[in-house]
Each structure stands twice: as C-alpha cells, then as structure tokens.
Amino acid sequence: MNFQLSRRSARPDPAAFIAANLLITPVPSLPDVRLYTAHPASGLAQLAGNDTNDDAPPPYWAYQWAGGLVLARHILDRPETVRGRRVLDLGAGSGLVGIAAAKAGARSVLAAEIDSNGIAAIGLNAALNDVALTAACDDLTNGPPPEVDLVLVGDLFYAPDLASRVTAFLDRCVSAGIEVLVGDPGRAYLPHVRLRLVAEHAVADVGTASTATTKPSAVYSFV
C-alpha cells in the first residue's frame, strides 16, 4: 500500500489513500465521466483509522448511486439546465452531480458533503474530469438558503431524519426563489407529494461495474 499516515492517528491521508487504492472507472452510462471507485480490495475501512468509530459515516462517496447517476445524465443531456447558473450539489458524495454540472457549463458549483473523506474524493474526481468546483465539508441543511440559482439533490432520501431535514431545507430554498432538482430511484423517504416528474431513465444502482443492476430512476422538480 502506498499511502501516508497522519501523526494524529493511524488514519491515512484520505486523498493519498484514494489515489493509491481506488480504481479510476468510467461511470456506467456516462462514459465521459470517470471517478475513483471502490472495489473489493480497496481496504476502505482503513480510512476510519484504527480506533473503532461507530459515528464514522459510511463511505458513500466511493460508489455511484442511482439518484446521482440519473441527475448527472439529465444535466449532460440538457446542459441548459445548469448553463451559466450557480449550482449547489447537496450531499455530493463522489461529486458526480456537481462534476456533470460543471462539465455542462454551470457558472459555479458548490459541492457540500459531510464526510471529509468524501471531500478528498470530490477534489480528486474534479481534477480527474478537468473541472473546477468548490467542496465544502458542511451540513447546510440547518442553515439559510445558499446564494445559488439551482440546488441539485442526488439520492439523499434514504433515511427518515435526513429526508425531513433536507425537505425543510429545500422548502426554504424554493421560498427564496431557488430552483431544486432531485434525482432518485424511489428510496423509502422520497417526499413524492412535493415532486413533479421531469425525466426518467434506467441507471445502475450502487455498483462499480457497467454490469450493475439497473433501476428505474427519475429526475423531479421539487415544488
């Protein structure tokens, strides 16, 4: 293994670890986008350090999610959705949605993610795809609407408490005149009554290969 250990703990430097241990793979159905992606031998548990930390977030950033895939595909199919606009990718994970927005001509992209390992992955993935974005390790859902024109939400309705906070945040964004698009494969806590269908595609769900099972997924406008 070729990664550096920090002095504070045995936790490796996230960016060095990701670059050394994850595979650069094309995104299923979006071959122009490549991401550092986990595989069975990645050893991702090492990023949590030697200490058992039950609060460590799962490494969602190391995988591709149907909600992000369908939203990224929609943006790349219809670049006018983001062109010239200030965009927030909320719950950015790998940064896929924000990267698609940047590639499609967004004026600026803020990728917000609560997992610091994800922030490292977003930086590496942005560089890999030759786009510029700002990554913020922050939970914006408790705060005021950000200064953006469009909020993109890929696959963030998988837990009840998170879904409530995200819905309340998106309410404040819409009230402030910000457009909101949600990409989702129909997770359990998707607020269906708040959504208007914009587009549908079958995309791969959590998987590393183009052979991953596809799942009907949709882009919605949050109203």
Ligand SMILES: C[S@@+](CC[C@H](N)C(=O)[O-])C[C@H]1O[C@@H](n2cnc3c(N)ncnc32)[C@H](O)[C@@H]1O
């Ligand atoms: C299922 S993944 C989806 C990632 C990405 N949007 C995609 O579709 O590929 C959800 C991500 O949201 C992040 N997340 C969860 N709660 C968050 C919050 N309050 N603010 C920012 N990110 C959050 C998680 O750490 C995780 O990386």
